[in-house]
Amino acid sequence: MEDKRAKILDVAVEEFASHGYKAASTNRICEVAGVSKGLIFHYFGSKEKLYTAAVTYSVDLVMEEVSMDDMPRGNFVEGAIWSTKQKLAFSHRHPAVFKLMMQSFANPPEALAERMTAYFKEMMAVQTVFVNQMLDGLTLRADVAREDASDVIQSLFEYITRLVTVYLQKNPDATMEDMQPLIDKFMRMIVIAERGMVEQKQT
Incomplete structure (x- = not known):
């Protein structure tokens, strides 16, 4: 059965x-x-x-096939790139699963909007685990508090999530490849967060 x-x-x-x-x-x-x-x-x-x-079922399949246990440690940019590549490969293996997830996230049925929003909010907790795992492998500057670093990275994830949501609402049939410019933007922001944006003057 x-x-x-x-x-x-x-x-x-x-x-x-x-x-x-x-x-x-x-x-x-x-x-x-x-x-x-x-x-x-x-x-x-x-x-x-x-x-x-x-x-x-779709989300569980992602969690099963894209294990954070295999994620490289010690370099946030490499970890973010690895995660993106894994999700891209998953979208090729299971296009319908990926499409349903994106639709239910960005354009949930009106009757289920509240339930879907609450469900994906719970799933975002996985993002916190990802951030903390990456921070565990990094050596932060002495003047950077771990909590502040975590808040910065979480804010970047929240920002890119909003961009992706708006994009999918306008382009409901978008593929992972279609969203590559947004992914690239996220990667550039991660690099700025990790390395800083101001050129240090030589003394």
Whole structure:
């Protein structure tokens, strides 16, 4: 039975990613998954809950395949580049999963907007773990407090998240490659945060 539930989720991800929440059809999901509508509602209860489960499934897949345990330590820029490359590779392996995640993040269904916002807010806690892991591998200047460094990096993540959200709202079918200019901008800002922006005068 778990195989059927997994099959329903796989098909639901494709359906929601291709057609959006409102136009997605549970009848099509039934047909492609080879199950009855009754079985879908037995597992998930409603279209809303199926959508939420599909998004959760997508995020869990990212967390499973992009492990922060393999991230290089000791250089924040290298770590950020590594993370971006991993997400890019993931988007190629699972285009529908990536698309659904981006849609649900930037353009959640009106009926589920509050729930999706709360869910992704929880997921942003992973970002804090990433920042702290990177800071653990760095030697900060004696006059830089770790808390202040963490706040600066977190602010950069929040800023780029807002830019990506606006971009996806205007370009709902954007791919990871389409967002490369924003990624490049983020990388340049990370370099500034790590190395400073003012040329030090030689004394």
